[in-house]
Amino acid sequence: MTPLTLPPGLTEKDFNDALAEFRRIVGDQYVFTGDALSAYRDPYSIEDDSKFSTPAAVAPDTAEQVQAVVKVANQYGVPLWTISAGKNHGYGGAAPRMAGTVVLDLARMNRILEINVDSGYALLEPGVTYFDLYRYIQEKGLKLWLDVPDPGWGSVVGNALERGIGYTPYGDHFMMQCGMEVVLANGEVMRTGMGAMPKSNAWQLFKYGYGPYADGIFTQSNYGIVTKMGIWLMPEPPRYRPYMISFQREEDLEQVIDVLRPLKVNNIIQNAATLRSLLLVAGINATRSQYHSGPGPIPDSAAKKIMADQDIGMWNFYGALYGPPPLMDVLWGITRDAFASIPGARFFTPEERRHDNDVLKHRALTMRGVPRLTEYSFVNWVGGGGHIGFSPVSPINGKEAMQQYIMVRDRLAQYGFDYLSVFAIGWRELHHVIELIFDRRDPEEKRKAYEVFGIMVREAAEAGYGEYRTHISFMDQVAKTYSWNDHAQLKFQQTLKDALDPKGILSPGKQGIWPARYRQGG
Amino acid sequence: MDGMNRRAFLQVTTGGAAAAVLPPLVALPTATGVPVLFDDRFPAARAHAEKLAGTEQSLQAMAGDATDLMQAFAAGRGPRRLIGVTAESVPFCLSELAPRDKRPRLTLRRLDQDLFAWHLVHTS
Known part of the structure; x- marks a missing residue:
């Protein structure tokens, strides 16, 4: 058996206590350790796998469970690396950036919450894959097309949050995103855009809402856990x-x-x-x-x-x-x-x-x-x-x-x-x-x-x-290449990180953004 | 690059099962009624598949896009076991498409530069 790797500063007792809490929240069968963690390796790692190893994975089923897991993670200081389909192959797959990070696996959250044919959008949970959505649309005979990356086995939400692309006129996936629900590092849940207005029926229709546009900071980042996301779908063209x-x-x-x-x-x-x-x-x-x-x-x-x-x-x-x-x-x-x-x-x-x-x-x-x-x-x-x-x-x-x-x-x-x-x-x-x-x-x-x-x-x-x-092997190096004005952007990103996630529990190191507790040597 | 390494027979077992020493090619686990798939875009694949199948198993050509097969297998539709001689992306995708907590057990043996003999078994 692979020896247990914990993140810096976390004791084995605290890790085990947190794991027991996770089991209470999601059920024993949805907390994974030992051999089951082979599914959370990067199959294409070009470094020593131990650098990106995880000691456990936890798979919640609802946003409420995600909130509860995050609160426990905060209490014990357990870092979480969020994945949805975990098919980010070529970029690290399901593996976390920092060894010892527990994987938060959102694959069970795979509900298609709404599809609106007249306005051409879907509201999805992160575990919905392109195959799932395509099958649903075909079975219902809806006159809507997806936009898919290639290969098409990933998460619709996950790919948009990574700013991935496809090949129809709707190929810029984040451009087609509209509205999200996010669990923040303190366990609070927030809805962006028009979703912040109770009773709004424009959450998936108008991207920007009122005030600063928050959605972008939850892409390629570690500022929150997206638990619902709207995406526009193309009406089937005549030819x-x-x-x-x-x-x-x-x-x-x-x-x-x-x-x-x-x-x-x-x-x-x-x-x-x-x-x-x-x-x-x-x-x-x-x-x-x-x-x-x-x-x-x-x-x-x-x-x-x-x-x-x-x-x-x-x-x-x-x-x-x-x-x-x-x-x-x-x-x-x-x-x-x-x-x-x-x-x-x-x-x-x-x-x-x-x-x-x-x-x-x-x-x-x-x-x-x-x-x-x-x-x-x-x-x-x-x-x-x-x-x-x-x-x-x-x-x-x-x-x-x-x-x-x-x-x-x-x-x-x-x-x-x-x-x-x-x-x-x-x-x-x-x-x-x-x-x-x-x-x-x-x-x-x-x-x-x-x-x-x-x-x-x-x-x-x-x-x-x-x-x-x-x-994931190059996230730090690439972040440092965006160095205009003495790395002003990275400093801004770190400022946001410290404000939104002071305990540094969400996806440490993602895109080179480290929380203060790991910043010098994560 | 070391040509010998790239042509060495390797064994990889994934899906949680312990690594096992693979028997010679003809004794790779088979089951009555499970056809041996081979990718007919590779001339050598059929020859390897025939050796693997012996006289007991049937051969089934599998060319090009295996998306439909992969989706069916991952969803538990169709056969509970699959055997094949293909490039590695086929068994990789077959295994990866299944839910992470229901991954099939994959036994893999490299036959040459490009081709792998593999055996997938649903464990759930």
């Missing part, structure tokens, strides 16, 4: 038409992005479309060893063979049209004409793709809000593969995209890793999500992955590119 455009040369990236920008800013491209690298697309259906057995990144000859075998480009743009046919025809005409200016650009619909497993057929599902696990196959690119996400943000600017691409490609190549990425096109920015795939049973690969990741964080920040989200 839907997905497409793919492939670009044949590596250097096409710059022109593709510059063509994209006005299309996106002017809403000609309606959805959160993506531009995917050759190997990210190829990896859904093939593995590296099928093309190259030597060390280092795959050579150009192998890349050309992959392009021919799968009929894909060095870059592959997946977009979709939504609306009545006349509108879609106009939008498509503008889009096609713009991209046709790039030599070698090829245009496809799903029906024109050769293979049943073609990635466009999969993306056609995700761009209409159908949750799938197909995308997860990319981890098989390297046998026994794990992944960790490096995710810098940039303007939608060709030169800058090219600069980021070359910087990352060359650094990964130096360490023997292939470049697999997606540029997710946001309202005004690119999320450049690079999947660093490594053999998770090879200690040397894990060591190299850890080293190169830290270098890329530093180099990207030196060039002005910050990450939008990161793995």
Whole structure:
């Protein structure tokens, strides 16, 4: 059995007394210790697992139970790390940032509290997954679409709170969030926005309410535990038409992005479309060893063979049209004409793709809000593969995209890793999500992955590119890159932390925000 | 990178069960009526699956998206046991999709660079 790891300053007696209280609140069968804690490890950890180990997990069923657990945690000084579906793979999964933190598992809180078809929203508990919500909507025959990330097995609330993204016009998940209920560190429960007005029927309709807009501080943070959240759902459009455009040369990236920008800013491209690298697309259906057995990144000859075998480009743009046919025809005409200016650009619909497993057929599902696990196959690119996400943000600017691409490609190549990425096109920015795939049973690969990741964080920040989200191993480092005016933002975040959570019990270290009691050496 | 390490047979047992030494490939636990799934996108998968199945088990090709299978298994619909020869993401997802307190017991054996033989059993 793994030895018990407790957080600094917590005695075993206090831990056991707190655990007994947790059992009284949620029931014996919902407090987990020992072997059951294997479900709370990061399957893709690139450090020693003990750094992120948990001594217990507790799974409440209601907001009232969460309040009671928090009050006990405050009494004994037990830190809690909140998860919902715990599928934040590539960023740490269900594991806590600080060893010894008890995991607060909200998966049992999986009620769909309301779906309003006329106004297009849902009110959900954190344990509701995309699969749950999709199944509910299908079973009821509702004319609403979700927006799903890929893979689609996570929590709707959890993903929005991490500011994750999807691929329909509703792809900016936190933008589509409206109203939340939060249990604070002192055990009080608060509702934000119009939910703070008793009898309001606009809680899921108007995001901002009155006064300072609080919802944002509960995203990527440790200021409170969200127990309910509203999210807007897209009405089913009259028609839907997905497409793919492939670009044949590596250097096409710059022109593709510059063509994209006005299309996106002017809403000609309606959805959160993506531009995917050759190997990210190829990896859904093939593995590296099928093309190259030597060390280092795959050579150009192998890349050309992959392009021919799968009929894909060095870059592959997946977009979709939504609306009545006349509108879609106009939008498509503008889009096609713009991209046709790039030599070698090829245009496809799903029906024109050769293979049943073609990635466009999969993306056609995700761009209409159908949750799938197909995308997860990319981890098989390297046998026994794990992944960790490096995710810098940039303007939608060709030169800058090219600069980021070359910087990352060359650094990964130096360490023997292939470049697999997606540029997710946001309202005004690119999320450049690079999947660093490594053999998770090879200690040397894990060591190299850890080293190169830290270098890329530093180099990207030196060039002005910050990450939008990161793995628990790098949260401190990334937080420190946001250093404008002597780290004014981090100091502000710590001030809030000390005010809202003086005992420092909520998710210590999340996004590099440490409570005062752990600040010097957590 | 050490090519031998990447091709070594490894055994991993998850889902709370203690690690066990796996018998030779042909004796990986099977049960009458449980087909041996294999991913037909990998030419070697069928060959491994045939060795695993022997003369007693049937083979079942499983190509591309296994989302529906994964959801059904995780929800306890369909078979209580699954055996397969696939890339690792398949048994990983099958196991991960189940509720954390009802994870199936997974026994895994690496066959080559990409393929794993695996056996999943519902424990709840």
